Amino acid sequence: MTTPTSPTSSPAERTPVVIVGAGPAGLTVGNILRAASVDCVVLETESREFIERRPRAGFLEEWAVRALERRGLADRIVAGAPTHTEFEFRFGGERRQFPYTELTGHHHYVYPQPLLVTDLVREYADVRGGDIRFGVRDVEPHDLDGERPSVSYTAPETGERRLVHCEFVAGCDGARGVTRTALPAEHATVARHDHGVGWLALLAEAPPSSDCVILGVHPRGFAGHMARSPEVTRYYLEVSAGDDPANWPDERVWSELHARLAVPGARPLTEGPLVEKRVLDMHNYVTEPMTYGRLYLAGDAAHLVAPIAAKGMNLALHDALLLADALIAYVRKGDDSGLRGYSDACLRRVWQYQEFSQWLAELLHGPSSGDAFRAGSAMARLRRILDSPAAASTSAELFIGKDTDH
Ligand SMILES: Cc1cc2nc3c(=O)[nH]c(=O)nc-3n(C[C@H](O)[C@H](O)[C@H](O)COP(=O)(O)OP(=O)(O)OC[C@H]3O[C@@H](n4cnc5c(N)ncnc54)[C@H](O)[C@@H]3O)c2cc1C
Structure with a gap:
């Protein structure tokens, strides 16, 4: 993508990872990075109040809850969420x-998405001391295909343009975000249904x-x-x-x-x-590969599955878990195998879920x-x-x- 064109009015900052979007995917990545002492900045266009109330998904698959639990992110789910068995x-x-x-x-587990997002924001910002900036505007990633990417945005309180240099950008900004549009057409295919x-x-x-x-x-x-x-x-x-x-x-x-x-x-x-x-x-759509240079897409930014089989939030969590672990392995030990295999590892589950959702859709819509x-x-x-x-x-x-x- 582009080098920043508009002059930024405050000094550029630096952090290993910029996470664009504070949905289930972005907040999960942020929390796991914080727990491993890998610094990051989360940029979110909406307010905290808004994302904590936005109603959407409600069902978490058991494997996802167990994986969050292992990372200290599912205490309230395990303690109180009702379960469904049929x-x-x-x-x-x-x-x-x-x-x-x-x-x-x-x-x-029946756990409405606003509750999950509320838990994840609280843990990231209030408990783990993570940096999250709400209400940002005009987020733009830059130089994703080089060694020194960055992300610029307009700060809500001052209207200033700010620039954050980083090593990696996690594109977790959902179906209507900007990061997916940074993938050049000749680099990625978008399969749609x-x-x-x-x-x-x-x-x-x-x-x-x-x-x-x-x-x-x-x-x-x-x-x-x-x-x-x-x-x-x-x-x-x-x-x-x-x-x-x-x-x-x-x-x-x-x-x-x-x-x-x-x-x-x-x-x-x-x-x-x-x-x-x-x-x-x-x-539905699937972007392949889910990466471009230093950009790694996760969740709805990479793939959308209509809410027919309650899959979207679970897939977003699956991507986030893999991405966070891969980033930590690279930043801590220089091991890039997780990042290299990230897109393929995510897409295996993505395609299984897409196919199942389509199979169930035909059962529901055919008659x-x-x-x-x-x-x-x-x-x-x-x-x-x-x-x-x-x-x-x-x-x-x-x-x-x-x-x-x-
Ligand atoms: C009605 C409905 C019911 C659903 N039911 C289920 C269900 O039962 N089970 C299930 O698993 N899934 C379900 N889903 C799907 C699920 O809600 C999504 O898959 C899930 O929210 C994806 O999480 P995410 O973090 O990838 O994206 P999102 O939750 O969309 O988060 C992206 C975040 O990025 C922010 N953002 C957007 N643009 C920018 C930008 N330019 N810069 C910075 N931030 C930006 C957004 O404000 C948002 O907070 C449902 C969806 C809908 C609409």
Whole structure:
């Protein structure tokens, strides 16, 4: 990328690692570096209050929690987060459980992303004394292909342009960040997949109506129910791509959720105020390789997986764990093997999760596609994982992320 063009008004600083973005990926990298006494600076465009409240993911795979626990980053999760061991398909008036813990020995932790981010910021900034700068603007990486990269940004309090020299840039700035755009087109490929549908993502101030995730497979479209806390539930409704949330007044939302999720004998859905209502464009992408010169992408900055199988946050953590360890090995011992192997090691799991997410998407979206062949195939896929122990085991392993680094 470019050498800084705009003059910086304060003296340049120096640190081994600049981390762009304070989501789960960036904060995990920062925390692990701090624990190893490797200095870093985290740059974040939003405020601390904003990132600690931004609602998104809710499910952590057990391997991810164990890995955070080993690094002192999961005390509150392990102490208090509820666990999930199965989910339920509802279709054609039937309810069928999918007991993935019984099949794999592993479970999910239900831990909303804002809680994880709050824990990670507190640990990084307040406990480990990490340097984090909120509200920065116009972040620009420079000279990534040389030995002396740097990152410039505008400081919110003074409007000054500042420059931080570093050895490495960790691009953890999510799907809309700047670091991914620093990869030259001739260096990286971006593989994309569009599901051709939208999901209306809803947060209801209402207690969960089931002890587990419910996946409703319905000719009018998929509907999902996911606990977030005893007071809050996430719901999804499959809608047309590009649909406008304004087309979905609360009465229409609840009527459609009841229609798609109701089955005889099931507890009725508990309604409540809808505090989030937005349409997600259901698409996936993978950037390969995830590195360029001294830039290492992690999490959604490198790959996006539509929230069909609850994979994005888990992948962000997987990348972050590998990247932090690789950076420490290099800075401490000059061992660059982790950095050289980083992209390949991440992408093995990324592609397994992408493929599983796409497989599940077709099961969920096929019946409402208007295509009789896709609908029939989707129902065959559903029956197979419910009725064949071998098929169920394979899907359960992918769902919980067990042994998926092939
Ligand atoms: C509705 C919804 C539900 C989801 N459910 C699940 C789920 O159940 N399970 C799951 O695993 N995943 C889920 N995900 C996906 C998950 O939220 C993401 O994969 C995860 O947030 C990725 O973490 P990250 O750190 O890579 O990126 P982010 O969390 O996006 O963090 C990136 C950070 O960088 C900051 N930033 C952006 N641009 C810049 C810049 N130029 N300079 C500096 N900072 C910048 C952003 O403000 C942000 O704080 C869901 C996503 C959505 C939208």
